[in-house]
Amino acid sequence: MRDVIIIGAGGHAKVIADIVIKSGDRLLGFLDDGKSGTVFEQYSVLGTVEDAEKYKSEAEFIIGIGSAAARKNISERFALKWYTAVHPSATVSLGAEIGCGSTVMAGAVINADAKIGRHCIINTRASIDHDCRLSDFVHVSPGATLCGTVTVGDNTHIGAGVTVKNNISVCADVTVGCGAAVVKSITSPGTYVGIPAREL
Ligand SMILES: CC(C)(COP(=O)(O)OP(=O)(O)OC[C@H]1O[C@@H](n2cnc3c(N)ncnc32)[C@H](O)[C@@H]1OP(=O)(O)O)[C@@H](O)C(=O)NCCC(=O)NCCS
Structure with missing residues (x-):
């Protein structure tokens, strides 16, 4: 079982959350610069995108944002273990x-x-x-x-x-x-x- 954090907290991120849970992995929550609170089921926003640095030793990450430019930018900004x-x-x-x-x-x-x-x-x-x-x-x-x-x-x-x-x-x-x-x-x-x- 892998621990997973999703970057982004919109509709696309929710679909990924469902996949993580159904794959038998453990969803820790979401990181988002504009949202807070519960996003999907009992899972909520843990912090901002910058907080990926804080969690990087304990989780794998996936970018749940539809914009290709945003995915590219975030994937280049942070050296994280990426979840598929x-x-x-x-x-x-x-x-x-x-x-x-x-x-x-x-x-x-x-x-x-x-x-x-x-x-x-x-x-x-x-x-x-x-x-x-x-x-x-x-x-x-x-x-x-x-x-x-x-x-x-x-x-x-x-x-x-x-x-x-x-x-x-x-x-x-x-x-x-x-x-x-x-x-x-x-x-x-x-x-x-x-x-x-x-x-x-
Ligand atoms: C093609 C697309 C990017 C154009 O968006 P846009 O630049 O905002 O264009 P507009 O909506 O202003 O439309 C401009 C013109 O193109 C036409 N048009 C827009 N999308 C069209 C399409 N898919 N097929 C044919 N004509 C289209 C519009 O009718 C309009 O024609 P008009 O000037 O004669 O009125 C968008 O309509 C589209 O299809 N995006 C993909 C959506 C999608 O698949 N989403 C999945 C998300 S998971």
């Missing part, structure tokens, strides 16, 4: 790799030889198929589907229900709006929407 949260109902292939500090939510599927970077979010029912390569701080939103051998660059956000065709690359710093279908590689940072996805 995988919901017991997620299906993770034996050959798949999930980087430290990442979260895999309920019903997600990560297929053979897929590789997920550090501090990524694979959200509820998202599907990452064989041989995909996701860099760091990527967020794949609920119900999104990455077909086989898709590559996604740092900080990119794939919106809810998006489909990315097989063998496609999406570069770093892209947002793909919910419901889009990505059928050609995206090579410039920006926001892309629609079927087929085009720059907004």
Whole structure:
């Protein structure tokens, strides 16, 4: 059993709290600069983000914040032991790799030889198929589907229900709006929407 502290105390942090508890690990609480009191069930805010230093010898940490920029900033500011949260109902292939500090939510599927970077979010029912390569701080939103051998660059956000065709690359710093279908590689940072996805 591992002792875990979640950085952030919003809705995303609550979902991670549920995963930690259901994984049989011990949730100590949350760190947040703007909130106090109870966050989820009996678990509450223990202090500010800076207080991670105080707890670092006794717990592992995971950043429960949706913003990739915030996850990147906090992960670079503090040298902590990062906890990787995988919901017991997620299906993770034996050959798949999930980087430290990442979260895999309920019903997600990560297929053979897929590789997920550090501090990524694979959200509820998202599907990452064989041989995909996701860099760091990527967020794949609920119900999104990455077909086989898709590559996604740092900080990119794939919106809810998006489909990315097989063998496609999406570069770093892209947002793909919910419901889009990505059928050609995206090579410039920006926001892309629609079927087929085009720059907004
Ligand atoms: C694409 C997105 C980032 C654009 O947000 P935004 O920059 O605030 O854009 P706006 O809402 O001002 O919309 C601008 C235009 O794009 C259109 N648009 C916005 N999102 C769209 C989408 N997903 N698909 C198609 N068109 C979209 C709007 O209708 C609007 O069109 P108009 O100018 O003709 O009225 C956002 O709408 C989106 O889809 N985010 C992802 C949400 C998501 O998946 N969340 C999961 C969280 S776990």
